[in-house]
Amino acid sequence: MKKLPRVLIVEDEPAIAELIAVNLRHNGFSPIWSEDGESAQRELDAVLPDVILLDWMLPGQSGLQLARKWRADGRTKAVPILMLTARGDEPDKVAGLDAGADDYITKPFSTQELLARIRAVLRRRAPEQVADSVAIGALALDAATHRVTFEGQALKVGPTEFKLLHFLMKHAERVHSRSQLLDKVWGDHVFIEERTVDVHVKRLRESLGGGSVMVETVRGAGYRLTAQPQALARA
Numbered sequence: 064m065k066k067l068p069r070v071l072i073v074e075d076e077p078a079i080a081e082l083i084a085v086n087l088r089h090n091g092f093s094p095i096w097s098e099d100g101e102s103a104q105r106e107l108d109a110v111l112p113d114v115i116l117l118d119w120m121l122p123g124q125s126g127l128q129l130a131r132k133w134r135a136d137g138r139t140k141a142v143p144i145l146m147l148t149a150r151g152d153e154p155d156k157v158a159g160l161d162a163g164a165d166d167y168i169t170k171p172f173s174t175q176e177l178l179a180r181i182r183a184v185l186r187r188r189a190p191e192q193v194a195d196s197v198a199i200g201a202l203a204l205d206a207a208t209h210r211v212t213f214e215g216q217a218l219k220v221g222p223t224e225f226k227l228l229h230f231l232m233k234h235a236e237r238v239h240s241r242s243q244l245l246d247k248v249w250g251d252h253v254f255i256e257e258r259t260v261d262v263h264v265k266r267l268r269e270s271l272g273g274g275s276v277m278v279e280t281v282r283g284a285g286y287r288l289t290a291q292p293q294a295l296a297r298a
């Protein structure tokens with residue numbers, strides 16, 4: 064028999080947790096419920112789930128603190144995290160993605176939306192297990208070790224910027240619109256604002272510094288990673 068995907072629900076409101084658990088069970092998942100970070104940690108220490116549904120507002124450690132902690136931990140860092148946020152938390156969503164969450168979903172949400180998002184993060188995680196490396200000019204990215212170097216020097220790149228850079232490097236010199244990037248890097252782009260892409264491109268540029276490989280803005284079209292920047296080509 065096929066193993067059912069295990070979903071750890073970290074949610075302090077029993078009514079919400081129960082509703083999610085029932086729906087997941089009916090749709091071929093195996094849900095486990097923890098009401099705070101401490102009991103969730105015990106679950107993670109025992110058996111790793113396939114995905115974590117993490118409420119933002121929790122007693123004790125917040126969802127944001129937990130996402131950061133689990134991303135930094137070698138044992139849990141590859142487990143996808145889907146954050147549950149309340150309406151009106153918009154500025155926090157970027158912080159959540161930055162802390163290492165793979166996606167977020169705003170309460171109240173429909174069962175269909177939740178299932179679609181869980182399936183999307185599970186799909187997106189799968190190909191990432193394949194290790195591959197890519198180099199453009201003096202810029203090199205090693206997916207297996209999660210390292211980015213420029214002229215052999217390690218660059219500090221956040222988790223989302225890493226995924227973005229990986230995609231851009233695999234498809235260098237090509238222009239990608241914001242919605243294409245959301246689709247390819249984040250998946251299920253309908254749920255994330257295009258502005259999120261700009262935020263992460265800005266951070267990626269800061270990480271890359273003034274090197275000869277850069278993320279160029281192509282007016283009205285989107286972004287491209289290039290080793291022949293327009294500014295230099297014209298000069």
Ligand code: CA
Nearest residue numbers: 075118120121
């Ligand atoms: Ca809560």
